[in-house]
Amino acid sequence: xxxxxxxxxxxxxxxxxxxxxxxxxxxxxxxxxxxxxxxxxxxxxxxxxxxxxxxxxxxxxxxxxxxxxxxxxxxxxxxxxxxxxxxxxxxxxxxxxxxxxxxxxxxxxxxxxxxxxxxxxxxxxxxxxxxxxxxxxxxxxxxxxxxxxxxxxxxxxxxxxxxxxxxxxxxxxxxxxxx
Numbered sequence: 001x002x003x004x005x006x007x008x009x010x011x012x013x014x015x016x017x018x019x020x021x022x023x024x025x026x027x028x029x030x031x032x033x034x035x036x037x038x039x040x041x042x043x044x045x046x047x048x049x050x051x052x053x054x055x056x057x058x059x060x061x062x063x064x065x066x067x068x069x070x071x072x073x074x075x076x077x078x079x080x081x082x083x084x085x086x087x088x089x090x091x092x093x094x095x096x097x098x099x100x101x102x103x104x105x106x107x108x109x110x111x112x113x114x115x116x117x118x119x120x121x122x123x124x125x126x127x128x129x130x131x132x133x134x135x136x137x138x139x140x141x142x143x144x145x146x147x148x149x150x151x152x153x154x155x156x157x158x159x160x161x162x163x164x165x166x167x168x169x170x171x172x173x174x175x176x177x178x179x
Contacts, residue, residue: 002060004036004152004160010135014038018147019118020137026084031105033125035152049143051121052106055099056152058160061119062103069094070107071122078126086131089122096126109140125151172175 007022014020020031025032025033033055035097041047055066069078071094099105119139130153140146 003160004056004060004150006034006036006133006152006154007038009059010038010127013040014137014147017141018113018137018139019116019119020135020147024137025086025131027154027156028129028131030085030129031135031154031158033127033130033151034154035133035135035149036152038135039148041146041148042055046078047070047146047148049109049140050106050146050148050149051109051123051138051140052104052146053099054102054104054148054150055125056103057149058099058152058158059162060152062099062101064099064101064103066099066103066153067096067126068099068105069096069122069124069126071124072120081128084128088124088126089131089134093127097113109146111140112142112144112160113137113139115142123149130155 010022022035041050053068055063057063075095077091079129097105118137121138122134122136123138124134132170135149137148
């Protein structure tokens with residue numbers, strides 16, 4: 001297991017090379033999907049030309065069947081249903097696909113990000129109960145470098161296993177020291 005921390009902004013190279021940005025979500029009463037990792041994909045590899053999204057739970061385990069929105073100007077419009085506890089970003093048009101059993105899904109890019117312009121894709125999780133951070137400006141660079149994003153579900157009232165274990169270890173150490 002790996003302890004993930006939410007990102008408050010994107011690393012400089014994503015801001016510079018993709019003109020990408022991170023929009024932080026306000027959590028719903030049930031929780032939020034936070035962006036916890038971003039990395040470049042390797043050109044001339046199986047990951048090239050892709051925007052890849054991995055969705056994990058609080059403990060770092062992949063979550064299948066989570067809807068990921070790849071929003072771009074020519075995508076189909078979608079309607080927010082009454083069961084949504086948050087307002088996804090506008091315009092509400094996206095290619096919406098569920099994560100696979102591995103908790104991952106991707107979209108292959110056809111045209112590269114133009115130098116000095118933002119990538120044309122916004123990426124977020126589209127689940128009614130949980131709001132989501134949004135990455136804008138995603139895409140593929142001219143050398144076929146893409147982006148790999150990791151979103152972590154942070155449910156209200158759920159303490160990750162690593163934090164629970166750390167608390168148990170601290171209490172055990174305190175008991176051993178006292179007795």
